[in-house]
Amino acid sequence: MPAQIRVIANHKSGRNSRDRQAIEQAMEVFGPDACRIDWQPGSDLSALIDRAVADGGDLVVAAGGDGTVMATAGAMVGRDVPMAVLPLGTFNFFARGLGFSEDPEAAARQIVDGRPHDIHVGQVNGQTFLNNASLGIYPKILRERETVYRRWGRRRIAAHWSVLKTMLRFRKPLRLTLDLDGQRSEERTAMIFVARSAYQLDFFGLNGADLISDDRFAVLVARARSRRRLMALAWRLARGKAVEGQDYELLSARSLTVKTARRKATLAFDGEKRREASPFEFRMSDDPLRIILPADREPSS
Structure with missing residues (x-):
């Protein structure tokens, strides 16, 4: 000791x-x-x-x-x-x-x-994160969750309610350019989720835990681009039933650059959030x- x-x-x-x-x-x-x-x-x-x-x-x-x-x-x-x-x-x-x-x-x-x-551990633009970092609808969920917590207290049911409220307000997907270990792709999505926690992926029934063990990022790109499909995704996530290829695309990388169409975007990381200039550089800590x-x-x- x-x-x-x-x-x-x-x-x-x-x-x-x-x-x-x-x-x-x-x-x-x-x-x-x-x-x-x-x-x-x-x-x-x-x-x-x-x-x-x-x-x-x-x-x-x-x-x-x-x-x-x-x-x-x-x-x-x-x-x-x-x-x-x-x-x-x-x-x-x-x-x-x-x-x-x-x-x-x-x-x-x-x-x-x-x-x-x-x-x-994972780092994005120099910021350490342990579980995940994301762009898109999830930072908006965190903002709504803070409002719900102030009114109803820090309860898990309040966190789930904030997810529902945010998805009901969803309007249009992000336009992203990804560079995964030098491979470039264009995406339109409601959310990109960069994971470093095998436990969290398993908790939600998502694939990619093996990538974490290999010191890689598990990069999940939501296929939902409409409010209806987002609600369906949320329901399947809550039951641990989200399906790779149907609900999300699973990518992997040791380094990842995400560029948004807009000059700035809100980044969420381990329950915190802040607005930053694009691009977003994801790396493993040296x-x-x-x-x-x-x-x-x-x-x-």
């Missing part, structure tokens, strides 16, 4: 009784030498981790949802000090993919007993992320 554990938590988690209790339970497992470090999104997380490591920290734990975990991972790529995940979010795809329990005390014990393993796996977990990408 590392002697000095540093727990990175969103400063807002202290206001949430569920998250606060979860972190307190984990800290009891981590022991008296562990300490919590509050992070405010938008501030320099890399500098915060620099100080934590210089102060003797030999394991950094990201306590939060996929957004907090992604931000911490981006600051930890290339470091010798390992990172672990204490899942506190709504979906926790990355943590679940690694094999961590969603019970905070059980996850903390898995961290304490775990072992380090190096992985390469340096690895040293991640803690549960002791009984077989190493994989």
